Amino acid sequence: MIEIKGCVGCSLCMLVCKFNAIRVFGEAKIDEEKCVKCMRCVDYCPVDAVNIA
Amino acid sequence: MRVAVIGSGIGGLLSANLLAESGYYVEVYEKLPFIGGRFTSINYKGYEVSTGALHMIPHGNRGPLGKLLKRLNANVEIVDSKPEGEIYYNGERVKLKKSLFPRKTLFKFYINVLLSKINDKSLLEFSKSIDEFSSKFLRSFLGWSFSIFPEDISFSKIIPIYKQILTYRGPGIPIGGCKAIINALKENIESFDGKILIKTRVKALKPGEQIRIFSNHVKDYDIVVSDIGRKLTYKLLGMEYESEVESRGIKYTIALNESFIEHTGVLFILGKNIAGMNEVTNADPNLGKRVMLQVHQPMRGDVKAEIEIGLREIREILKGYKYEIISIQSYYNDWPVNRVKTGLDIGNKTQFPNLVIVGDGAKGEDIEVDGIALGVMKALEGFI
Ligand SMILES: Cc1cc2nc3c(=O)[nH]c(=O)nc-3n(C[C@H](O)[C@H](O)[C@H](O)COP(=O)(O)OP(=O)(O)OC[C@H]3O[C@@H](n4cnc5c(N)ncnc54)[C@H](O)[C@@H]3O)c2cc1C
Ligand code: SF4
Ligand code: SF4
Numbered sequence: 227m228i229e230i231k232g233c234v235g236c237s238l239c240m241l242v243c244k245f246n247a248i249r250v251f252g253e254a255k256i257d258e259e260k261c262v263k264c265m266r267c268v269d270y271c272p273v274d275a276v277n278i279a
Numbered sequence: 280m281r282v283a284v285i286g287s288g289i290g291g292l293l294s295a296n297l298l299a300e301s302g303y304y305v306e307v308y309e310k311l312p313f314i315g316g317r318f319t320s321i322n323y324k325g326y327e328v329s330t331g332a333l334h335m336i337p338h339g340n341r342g343p344l345g346k347l348l349k350r351l352n353a354n355v356e357i358v359d360s361k362p363e364g365e366i367y368y369n370g371e372r373v374k375l376k377k378s379l380f381p382r383k384t385l386f387k388f389y390i391n392v393l394l395s396k397i398n399d400k401s402l403l404e405f406s407k408s409i410d411e412f413s414s415k416f417l418r419s420f421l422g423w424s425f426s427i428f429p430e431d432i433s434f435s436k437i438i439p440i441y442k443q444i445l446t447y448r449g450p451g452i453p454i455g456g457c458k459a460i461i462n463a464l465k466e467n468i469e470s471f472d473g474k475i476l477i478k479t480r481v482k483a484l485k486p487g488e489q490i491r492i493f494s495n496h497v498k499d500y501d502i503v504v505s506d507i508g509r510k511l512t513y514k515l516l517g518m519e520y521e522s523e524v525e526s527r528g529i530k531y532t533i534a535l536n537e538s539f540i541e542h543t544g545v546l547f548i549l550g551k552n553i554a555g556m557n558e559v560t561n562a563d564p565n566l567g568k569r570v571m572l573q574v575h576q577p578m579r580g581d582v583k584a585e586i587e588i589g590l591r592e593i594r595e596i597l598k599g600y601k602y603e604i605i606s607i608q609s610y611y612n613d614w615p616v617n618r619v620k621t622g623l624d625i626g627n628k629t630q631f632p633n634l635v636i637v638g639d640g641a642k643g644e645d646i647e648v649d650g651i652a653l654g655v656m657k658a659l660e661g662f663i
Contacts, residue, residue, distance in 0.1 A: 232612075234613075235607070235608065236609065237607065238330060240323075241323045241328055242321060250608075251586060251607060252586055253582075269311070272311060272316075272613070273613050273614050
C-alpha cells in the first residue's frame with residue numbers, strides 16, 4: 227500500500243529514489259510497478275507525506 | 280552548559296557553530312537523513328539540485344552571512360556575481376543599472392522613503408503610482424528575492440533591506456553550492472566537539488529551568504535554539520500558534536547544452552509569473568555536468584496551474600535553445616520558501632528565556648540567508 231498525503235511537491239523523494247519510480251508535478255506520484263519499497267522516499271520527505279506499508 | 284539545536288538548516292548550524300565556539304556543549308537534532316534543510320543539494324542526473332535555495336547568497340562575501348562565515352573561520356569561497364543583475368523585458372536584455380529607471384520614479388521612491396514613517400503604504404500602492412517598467416521590476420525583484428508580491432509588504436519594511444543593498448550590494452555564489460557552506464559549518468561544529476544527530480526527530484519539548492527534549496532519548500538542556508519556526512516549535516510545546524504566514528514558490532532546475540544567461544548574476548524576468556533565473560555553473564562548473572539554469576517563480580495560486588504557466592514562459596524565453604527540465608520543486612506549508620514572509624518577522628524571543636527561534640521563521644532585516652545570519656546573531660546576543 228502506498229499513500230501520499232500532504233505532499234508539497236518539493237521533489238526530494240524523486241531526487242533520492244534509485245529506481246526512477248517517482249514523478250513530481252506539484253505533487254508526487256509513485257509508480258507501484260517500479261517501486262521496490264526501499265523506504266528512501268519516506269525517510270527523505272520533509273513533511274512526512276509518504277506512507278508505504 | 281548544554282544546548283540543543285532543533286533542525287540542521289543554515290540557521291541551526293550557524294547557531295550551533297557560534298555556541299560551540301563559545302564553549303557550550305551543542306547537540307543538533309535533525310529528523311531527516313541529511314543536514315542543511317533547504318540550503319543544500321542532492322546530486323541528481325549529474326546536477327547539484329538544491330533542496331531549496333538557488334545556490335545564491337544575497338550579498339555575496341560582503342553581507343551579514345559572508346561576514347559571519349569569516350568570523351567563524353568557515354572554509355568557504357564565495358564568488359561575487361558579475362554583473363549583479365540583468366533585466367529581461369519584452370524579449371530584450373539590459374544590464375541592471377539605476378539609469379534604467381525614470382528620474383520621476385526614483386524621486387517618488389525617495390519621497391516615499393522619507394514619508395513612510397508618518398504615512399506608510401503597501402508596496403502595491405507605490406508600484407501602481409510609478410511607470411510600468413519600474414513597477415514590473417519591483418514585482419520581479421520581490422518575487423526573486425523573497426517570493427512575495429507587492430501587496431504582501433509595506434513600504435517601510437523594504438527600507439532597511441534597501442539600505443542593506445546599498446551597503447553590501449548584490450549576490451554571490453558559493454563554490455560547491457549551498458552544501459559547501461553546510462559542510463564547512465559541520466566541520467567547525469565537530470571540531471568543537473559538537474554533535475549533529477541525523478534521523479533524530481524532536482517529538483516534544485517541555486519548558487522549564489532546563490528544557491526537556493523528547494526524541495529517541497529524553498534529555499535536558501540549558502538552552503534550546505529552534506530552527507523550525509514558531510508554529511512547529513509551539514506544536515512541540517503542545518501550544519497553538521497559527522499566525523505564521525509562509526512565502527510560497529516554485530523552482531525549476533534545467534539543463535542546457537549551451538549557456539543562456541552567460542554570466543554569474545541574476546536575470547530578472549519582467550512581466551511574467553516567473554521572476555528570475557540564474558546559471559550557477561558559470562561560477563562553479565562542478566555544480567552540473569552541463570549548464571544548470573535555475574528558474575524561480577513566486578506562487579500564490581493553485582500549484583499545478585502555476586507550474587503550467589511557468590513551463591510555458593520558460594519555453595517562450597528559451598526558444599531556440601535545447602534544454603531538459605531536470606526537476607520541478609514547489610514550496611509551501613511546512614516546506615516553504617520562507618516560514619514567515621519577509622516583513623512579517625516578529626523577532627527571535629519566545630515566552631521562555633532559554634528558548635529562541637532562528638532561521639527563516641525569525642529573520643533579521645535583510646534578504647534570505649543574510650537575514651537569517653542577522654537573526655541568529657540577535658537570537659544569541661545574551662548567550663555568547
Ligand atoms: C525555491 C527556493 C529558493 C531559494 N533561494 C534562495 C537563495 O538563492 N538564497 C538564499 O539566501 N535563500 C534562498 N531561499 C531561502 C533559503 O533556502 C531558506 O530561507 C533557508 O534555507 C532556511 O533555512 P532554515 O535554517 O530557516 O530552515 P530549514 O532549512 O528548513 O531547516 C530546518 C531543519 O529542521 C529539520 N526539522 C524540522 N522539524 C524537526 C524536528 N521536529 N526535529 C528535528 N529536526 C527537525 C528539518 O528537517 C530541516 O532540516 C530559497 C528557498 C527556496 C524554497
Ligand atoms: S520506496 Fe524506494 S523505490 Fe519505492 S518510490 Fe520510494 S524511494 Fe523509490
Ligand atoms: S518528498 Fe514528500 S513533499 Fe516532497 S515531493 Fe516527495 S512526497 Fe511530496
